[in-house]
Amino acid sequence: xxxxxxxxxxxxxxxxxxxxxxxxxxxxxxxxxxxxxxxxxxxxxxxxxxxxxxxxxxxxxxxxxxxxxxxxxxxxxxxxxxxxxxxxxxxxxxxxxxxxxxxxxxxxxxxxxxxxxxxxxxxxxxxxxxxxxxxx
Amino acid sequence: xxxxxxxxxxxxxxxxxxxxxxxxxxxxxxxxxxxxxxxxxxxxxxxxxxxxxxxxxxxxxxxxxxxxxxxxxxxxxxxxxxxxxxxxxxxxxxxxxxxxxxxxxxxxxxxxxxxxxxxxxxxxxxxxxxxxxxxxxxxxxxxxxxxxxxxxxxxxxxxxxxxxxxxxxxxxxxxxxxxxxxxxxxxxxxxxxxxxxxxxxxxxxxxxxxxxxxxxxxxxxxxxxxxxxxxxxxxxxxxxxxxxxxxxxxxxxxxxxxxxxxxxxxxxxxxxxxxxxxxxxxxxxxxxxxxxxxxxxxxxxxxxxxxxxxxxxxxxxxxxxxxxxxxxxxxxxxxxxxxxxxxxxxxxxxxxxxxxxxxxxxxxxxxxxxxxxxxxxxxxxxxxxxxxxxxxxxxxxxxxxxxxxxxxxxxxxxxxxxxxxxxxxxxxxxxxxxxxxxxxxxxxxxxxxxxxxxxxxxxxxxxxxxxxxxxxxxxxxxxxxxxxxx
Numbered sequence: 270x271x272x273x274x275x276x277x278x279x280x281x282x283x284x285x286x287x288x289x290x291x292x293x294x295x296x297x298x299x300x301x302x303x304x305x306x307x308x309x310x311x312x313x314x315x316x317x318x319x320x321x322x323x324x325x326x327x328x329x330x331x332x333x334x335x336x337x338x339x340x341x342x343x344x345x346x347x348x349x350x351x352x353x354x355x356x357x358x359x360x361x362x363x364x365x366x367x368x369x370x371x372x373x374x375x376x377x378x379x380x381x382x383x384x385x386x387x388x389x390x391x392x393x394x395x396x397x398x399x400x401x402x403x404x405x
Numbered sequence: 406x407x408x409x410x411x412x413x414x415x416x417x418x419x420x421x422x423x424x425x426x427x428x429x430x431x432x433x434x435x436x437x438x439x440x441x442x443x444x445x446x447x448x449x450x451x452x453x454x455x456x457x458x459x460x461x462x463x464x465x466x467x468x469x470x471x472x473x474x475x476x477x478x479x480x481x482x483x484x485x486x487x488x489x490x491x492x493x494x495x496x497x498x499x500x501x502x503x504x505x506x507x508x509x510x511x512x513x514x515x516x517x518x519x520x521x522x523x524x525x526x527x528x529x530x531x532x533x534x535x536x537x538x539x540x541x542x543x544x545x546x547x548x549x550x551x552x553x554x555x556x557x558x559x560x561x562x563x564x565x566x567x568x569x570x571x572x573x574x575x576x577x578x579x580x581x582x583x584x585x586x587x588x589x590x591x592x593x594x595x596x597x598x599x600x601x602x603x604x605x606x607x608x609x610x611x612x613x614x615x616x617x618x619x620x621x622x623x624x625x626x627x628x629x630x631x632x633x634x635x636x637x638x639x640x641x642x643x644x645x646x647x648x649x650x651x652x653x654x655x656x657x658x659x660x661x662x663x664x665x666x667x668x669x670x671x672x673x674x675x676x677x678x679x680x681x682x683x684x685x686x687x688x689x690x691x692x693x694x695x696x697x698x699x700x701x702x703x704x705x706x707x708x709x710x711x712x713x714x715x716x717x718x719x720x721x722x723x724x725x726x727x728x729x730x731x732x733x734x735x736x737x738x739x740x741x742x743x744x745x746x747x748x749x750x751x752x753x754x755x756x757x758x759x760x761x762x763x764x765x766x767x768x769x770x771x772x773x774x775x776x777x778x779x780x781x782x783x784x785x786x787x788x789x790x791x792x793x794x795x796x797x798x799x800x801x802x803x804x805x806x807x808x809x810x811x812x813x814x815x816x817x818x819x820x821x822x823x824x825x826x827x828x829x830x831x832x833x834x835x836x837x838x839x840x841x842x843x844x845x846x847x848x849x850x851x852x853x854x855x856x857x858x859x860x861x862x863x864x865x866x867x868x869x870x871x872x873x874x875x876x877x878x879x880x881x882x883x884x885x886x887x888x889x890x891x
Contacts, residue, residue: 379891381649
């Protein structure tokens, strides 16, 4: 369970697995952080976020987009992500948290955006898996 | 007839460097790949051709969906893709512009020669790196609030001129004089503006860079003369885009379109191609927002260019005007523009999507700035840190073949993950310095590895095809002296 960075000609892909949806989403978010920097320092405070969307792929897209937004606006790199995913009012909800490492503490590269290209969120025998291409 | 097959996709050779993917199934139009055999072999290795085929499904697509010689796999539309859709019956597709709206390149000229710079490379690269924000969280040249962002979105480089970050001459040497008249800042979300306000005047990272270069070759004396380029001259190339503001704008509209035009999306083979039907509210809103992001990106490159002038003043101890540090031109390579093109003898207004492709209007076209109307629009094709870059001019054949477009760079060949396994940043940096006399400084060694010369296609071959097809004609070649990146 966890994530792997996968090759993509121009960008970077993240393949993640988890026992449940929340663990899988958090693993993708950790992959996003890994695509941004190689070594993660132990600094920073945790912060929380909640995102709603109409479907599971849309939720994963919006969750990662929100992390990128928080990164730029708070000036921190979100790492060590935790998430739980539920159905809610006919849609989906992710309640998540991350530790925000101040930019000053880390040498990081920009990931521009999350894409829908080749995105998958699928249930497997052992849990869930997801695949996301990030625009670098 | 010569044919080539890649997975399930067959290409027929139309003539030298022109390959056609015939229309079949739900494709609205056929597709074309402009490439030599060698480049086609590389294009066929990843999902570029499938993505090109997918793009032909966009409603109102006209002529062909076209892949430039530097094409490679992206997301949705391939990088190096050109697609023109009818502004009345077609669509506009944020995913076919890309996240980095008006990512582009500009070239700043100087009257310095390579000999003037030799011995100063170390000082120059350090000073540029210290003064031009790059990487993640590096801030911007201008500390801006929301009011500044609004002004930049609405007025483009006019704002920079008023604030002392530009001179008149910069505007007359930029497409649209650095200001998109269709910009609508109210169509850009607060989220996007929040991201943009800390990043105005910054390179970012990935493949973005700033490079001091020397002109090594001139191929067309008359055009090079009109551009003010000569052998041994030092120039500066700046490659970046609209930063988080543009990325957020593309993301916002992808999601809005997905929610409002799900029926259209359901007919497309890739959700990332998300398109708003022509004439719809979202098509108008996105076009206004995209044009505002174009302004933001122009100002971003303008601020960096003006800062480069200040750095040169300090390093070479004379005013920038005395070094003739004038803008050659600024080209966008992630953009959609309403343009008029002749299709089968009929004039039509089209949204020309160029995703990793550069406008290449020839001599005489009314949209080429007056300064270059007699010779054609300058096109800047950046190569990797170890290869040359090129200045081309819009070719006579571009209007017929490519909706007035050509390539945008060398095009990636190797993934970033593989690049980091094959190259070590510090080694690449040392080799470039010792063997090629190129001084590189980057925020992250990993970025140097990911952008190592070996990860790119042969830029010489890309330009050879562009020149032979007459879509972008070779004018001059440049070679790196100093390079900074995020």
